[in-house]
Amino acid sequence: MLFHSYVFLLAFLPITWAGFLLLKRQGRGRAAAWWLLASSLFFYGWWNPKFLLLILASISGNFAFGLALGGAAPGARKPLLLAGLAFNLGILGYFKYAGFLLDVFDQFTGQSHAPLAIVLPLAISFYTFQQISYVVDTYRSGKPECNFLSYCLFIVIFPHLIAGPITHHSKIIPQFAGFYDRTFHGIDYAVGLSLIAVGLMKKVWLADPVGGYFIGAYPLIDEGVPLGFFESWGVMTACALQIYFDYSGYADMAAGLGLLFGVRMPLNFFSPYKATSPIDFWRRWNMTLMKFLRDYIYIPIGGSRYGELRKYTASMVTMVVCGLWHGSGWNYIVWGVAVGLIIMFNNLWDRFLHFAPPVTALGRYLRMLSGRLVTFCCYVLPLAIFMFPSLSDGARMVKGMLGFQGFALPIFMADTLGALPGVHYADLPVIPGWSMLGWIGICLFVTYGMPNTEQLFGRYRPTQHSLSAETLQPERVLFTWHPNTVWAWIVGAMIVVSLTQLSHVREFFYFQF
Numbered sequence: 428m429l430f431h432s433y434v435f436l437l438a439f440l441p442i443t444w445a446g447f448l449l450l451k452r453q454g455r456g457r458a459a460a461w462w463l464l465a466s467s468l469f470f471y472g473w474w475n476p477k478f479l480l481l482i483l484a485s486i487s488g489n490f491a492f493g494l495a496l497g498g499a500a501p502g503a504r505k506p507l508l509l510a511g512l513a514f515n516l517g518i519l520g521y522f523k524y525a526g527f528l529l530d531v532f533d534q535f536t537g538q539s540h541a542p543l544a545i546v547l548p549l550a551i552s553f554y555t556f557q558q559i560s561y562v563v564d565t566y567r568s569g570k571p572e573c574n575f576l577s578y579c580l581f582i583v584i585f586p587h588l589i590a591g592p593i594t595h596h597s598k599i600i601p602q603f604a605g606f607y608d609r610t611f612h613g614i615d616y617a618v619g620l621s622l623i624a625v626g627l628m629k630k631v632w633l634a635d636p637v638g639g640y641f642i643g644a645y646p647l648i649d650e651g652v653p654l655g656f657f658e659s660w661g662v663m664t665a666c667a668l669q670i671y672f673d674y675s676g677y678a679d680m681a682a683g684l685g686l687l688f689g690v691r692m693p694l695n696f697f698s699p700y701k702a703t704s705p706i707d708f709w710r711r712w713n714m715t716l717m718k719f720l721r722d723y724i725y726i727p728i729g730g731s732r733y734g735e736l737r738k739y740t741a742s743m744v745t746m747v748v749c750g751l752w753h754g755s756g757w758n759y760i761v762w763g764v765a766v767g768l769i770i771m772f773n774n775l776w777d778r779f780l781h782f783a784p785p786v787t788a789l790g791r792y793l794r795m796l797s798g799r800l801v802t803f804c805c806y807v808l809p810l811a812i813f814m815f816p817s818l819s820d821g822a823r824m825v826k827g828m829l830g831f832q833g834f835a836l837p838i839f840m841a842d843t844l845g846a847l848p849g850v851h852y853a854d855l856p857v858i859p860g861w862s863m864l865g866w867i868g869i870c871l872f873v874t875y876g877m878p879n880t881e882q883l884f885g886r887y888r889p890t891q892h893s894l895s896a897e898t899l900q901p902e903r904v905l906f907t908w909h910p911n912t913v914w915a916w917i918v919g920a921m922i923v924v925s926l927t928q929l930s931h932v933r934e935f936f937y938f939q940f
Contacts, residue, residue: 428473430623430680431630433929439470443585444687448611456607460576463606463688467585471549478548481518482583488514489558490578493571496562504566511562519555522547527755550589552752554582556719561596563723572596577603586684590677590935592695592715598891605689615686617910618887622683624921625880629676630935631928633873637866638669638933641814644857648820654857656834659811659827661858661867666814667807668870671700673936674713679880682890694892698879703798705766705773705805716752720745739774743767750813758812758821765809799875884908 428435443466450459472479492511499507526543533540565571572578577600587594644662648654654662678696685692699711709717721730725745729737743764750763786794811824826832835853836844839860844850858864881890885907908914 428470431627431929447688452609454609459606460580464580467583470585471588474549481548486579486582489562490575492562493565496565497569497571508566515555515559519551522551524755553591553593556593586681587692592693593719602690618884618889619683619686621918622679622889624918626676626679627925628921629672631925633870634669634672634676635933637665637870640863641666647857653823653832654827655832656830657836658855658857659824663807663811664867667810670936677935691891694890700874702802703795705769705802708802720749724748739771742770756816757818758816762809762813769805
């Protein structure tokens with residue numbers, strides 16, 4: 428079931444929320460928790476009910492490992508931890524990587540096996556990583572979660588189940604105590620509904636329209652048609668903006684849905700395209716995934732504690748794991764290596780800037796603009812590898828973006844621009860007209876010129892975060908959300924307008940990870 432579907436917005440959500448509030452009002456907090464758990468399992472099983480058995484087995488197994496770790500003798504704790512990790516990684520490995528590993532085996536041995544008919548369960552990457560963090564933290568602390576209902580709800584509560592954020596048990600489970608409070612938090616409900624409206628608008632009015640240009644070009648690229656410089660950048664910029672607003676929209680809706688049920692989700696997305704370096708970018712994009720990778724991959728293998736070589740190695744391993752988390756294929760591995768190299772160069776550049784002389788205010792502004800441009804390029808170039816299962820297709824896209832396949836402008840620009848020295852025009856079917864450039868321009872304006880949702884709703888703290896007031900910079904935001912009539916009309920209009928477009932929407936980018 429998708430957040431941006433009629434069945435979710437007009438049936439599932441109203442019924443689930445009404446039942447929850449009714450039980451809460453009666454002081455039946457445990458019943459409200461069971462109602463939310465049952466609703467979340469129904470939500471998860473809507474796509475394929477048989478995978479309910481898998482997620483319940485995963486939850487039960489990890490809960491049992493937690494209890495065992497809490498009461499184990501010192502000598503048995505590490506074997507239990509390794510068994511818990513093997514349990515989680517074994518499930519994830521079979522469903523997500525068995526087919527890829529069999530293909531690799533065939534390539535190296537010359538054998539030929541029939542493809543494995545394995546359907547990837549929804550959200551398996553998300554809920555597996557959540558439970559790995561739980562098992563590891565229980566091993567470290569010796570304090571397991573003893574309430575099975577709370578643990579189940581922590582994993583499957585539907586606002587974050589399908590595509591994150593990757594929540595931490597210590598941040599989510601304590602909030603379930605609010606189920607027993609008969610107080611209705613009207614301001615949280617207003618913020619939650621408004622966040623849902625904003626996220627829905629991003630998905631159906633920005634992500635899907637601009638992403639249509641990338642999807643339209645995909646068959647040509649798959650056929651091996653080489654794209655020139657402007658074609659390649661136009662298509663991949665549309666792709667990057669689609670992913671940006673798709674995931675940003677989902678993050679907003681997840682945060683809003685959480686507030687409706689009294690749960691404040693962690694911040695997962697904070698204007699990554701406004702980052703001024705690749706390192707800053709990855710601190711702002713899919714923030715809970717990157718925090719997981721930092722805490723459970725980067726730091727345990729050394730991080731920055733043992734010199735530069737160890738730090739660069741840890742960064743490379745972390746980004747390769749990040750690539751593999753996204754999917755099984757050589758394109759994800761190559762993408763991880765490319766991003767790891769970019770982060771290494773970023774670290775070296777930061778060391779150089781540390782010894783650079785101070786700059787003027789104008790110099791800082793120009794450095795900020797150039798930093799954003801370079802960061803965007805450092806994201807979009809590897810993205811061309813990430814988005815195509817065939818490495819040859821991705822390589823052609825990168826060659827086109829680097830200018831090795833020509834610089835022709837689309838022919839429809841000829842009447843407007845006229846003859847220009849050294850410029851030629853050609854029929855470029857992947858850039859159909861000014862409409863594509865217009866949508867890209869609108870998306871870029873919203874990306875760089877508008878406040879993000881954390882700033883828009885900053886007074887009401889819609890998510891858990893540790894951002895400073897200086898980072899949020901609310902004084903620079905021209906307008907913010909307030910619980911008043913004007914915003915009620917705006918939010919209502921956004922919902923109505925978005926509902927008219929739901930018959931044409933696509934799945935969220937992270938729908939089946």
